[in-house]
Amino acid sequence: MRIIIMGPPGVGKGTEAELLVKHYQIPHISTGNIFRELFTHEDSEIGKIAKSYIDRGELVPDDITNQIVCQRLSESDVQKGFLFDGYPRNIEQAKALDRFLEEKNWKLDAVINLTAKTDLIIRRLSGRRVCEHCGAVYHVENKKPKIDGICNQCGGKLIQREDDLEKTVKRRLRIYTEQTKPVVGYYEQSGSIIHVDGGRSINDTHHDIMKVLGE
Ligand code: AMP
Numbered sequence: 001m002r003i004i005i006m007g008p009p010g011v012g013k014g015t016e017a018e019l020l021v022k023h024y025q026i027p028h029i030s031t032g033n034i035f036r037e038l039f040t041h042e043d044s045e046i047g048k049i050a051k052s053y054i055d056r057g058e059l060v061p062d063d064i065t066n067q068i069v070c071q072r073l074s075e076s077d078v079q080k081g082f083l084f085d086g087y088p089r090n091i092e093q094a095k096a097l098d099r100f101l102e103e104k105n106w107k108l109d110a111v112i113n114l115t116a117k118t119d120l121i122i123r124r125l126s127g128r129r130v131c132e133h134c135g136a137v138y139h140v141e142n143k144k145p146k147i148d149g150i151c152n153q154c155g156g157k158l159i160q161r162e163d164d165l166e167k168t169v170k171r172r173l174r175i176y177t178e179q180t181k182p183v184v185g186y187y188e189q190s191g192s193i194i195h196v197d198g199g200r201s202i203n204d205t206h207h208d209i210m211k212v213l214g215e
Contacts, residue, residue, distance in 0.1 A: 001026055001081040002106060004088075006184065007114030008176045009169070010125035011198040012205060014137055016114065017085040019206045026081040029072055031065055031089075033135055040132075057168035059089055059175060066096040073100055081109075090179040094186050111187040112209055114198030118173065125169045129158040143202075 001024045005013045014030065021028040035054060038047030046064055053060045069087055072078070088094040101107065116124075127140040129149075133156025138145050145151060149158050163172065187193040194212045198205050 001083075001110075002101075002108050003082075004084045004108060004111045004187075005114065006111060006180070006187075007198055008116070008118075008121055008180075009172045010121040010128070011114040011116045012124070012202065013085050013114060013198075015143075015202055016112075016198070016205055016209060017083055019202075020209065021083050023210070024081060024083070026083055027077050028085060029069070029078075029082050029087070030085040031060075031068065031087040032085075034068055034072070035060060036135065055162045055168075057163050057171035057175065059179065062090070062092045062096070065089075065093060069093075069097070070100055073104070088183055091182055091186055094183050108192055110213060111193045112212075113184050113187075113193050113195045114205070115195060116197070116199035120199050121173065122166070122169060125164050126166060128161065128164050130161055131156040132159045133157070 003020065003024075003026075005017050005020070007013050017028050017030065020026075032054075035047065035050040038044040039051040040047075046068070049064065050060045059065075065087065069084075073082075084097075088097050124139065129138045129140060129145075130136065131138075131151035131154060134151060134154045136151050136153050136156075137143070138151075138158055145158060150156070151158060162168070184193065194209075196205060196208050196212065
């Protein structure tokens with residue numbers, strides 16, 4: 001299964017992606033997670049450059065992002081399929097992905113576009129907390145950890161991402177509208193996109209996605 005999950009920041013892409021990769025037993029390729037991994041755990045030059053863009057809520061330049069994706073697609077685990085979360089984020093990246101897939105003679109099985117109202121997205125993002133160690137995602141209202149401020153999975157400390165601060169969230173939403181929304185149109189033209197309401201509970205949204213994927 002080769003899937004892309006799209007939608008504005010905070011719509012629940014990461015959470016729904018986790019459920020889908022578990023179901024299909026495929027790797028979860030989140031470009032945001034790859035960048036965060038590079039600057040948190042590795043002393044990487046690309047990581048440092050990426051961080052400067054991420055902290056401002058801007059997109060990391062396409063050449064860096066596409067290079068990272070191309071490298072990831074050359075690893076052996078993607079042979080069985082993959083799920084992209086947060087990529088492609090503009091038309092240039094969508095075209096680059098088309099080229100990578102064409103080289104391998106692979107086709108996408110589904111592009112899922114999650115939608116939600118802006119006020120809900122802002123509420124979700126400002127309440128989001130992540131484990132500074134393993135990156136697991138929580139929410140102060142609807143996905144609380146068992147112990148306040150501590151990750152259930154690894155015991156790491158839960159923090160608020162720099163780019164989830166309100167001012168940065170607004171910039172991310174503007175960039176989404178200007179650059180990422182056109183990618184929805186790009187996949188609409190090829191007829192491969194499925195729109196799912198991401199404004200409901202995690203399980204309801206998952207149920208709808210599974211219904212349209214038909215498995
Ligand atoms: P995410 O975790 O997907 O919300 O991504 C967090 C941040 O990482 C974004 O706001 C961007 O700064 C950067 N990022 C993630 N994926 C991409 C991408 N495909 N292209 C450019 N920047 C990206």
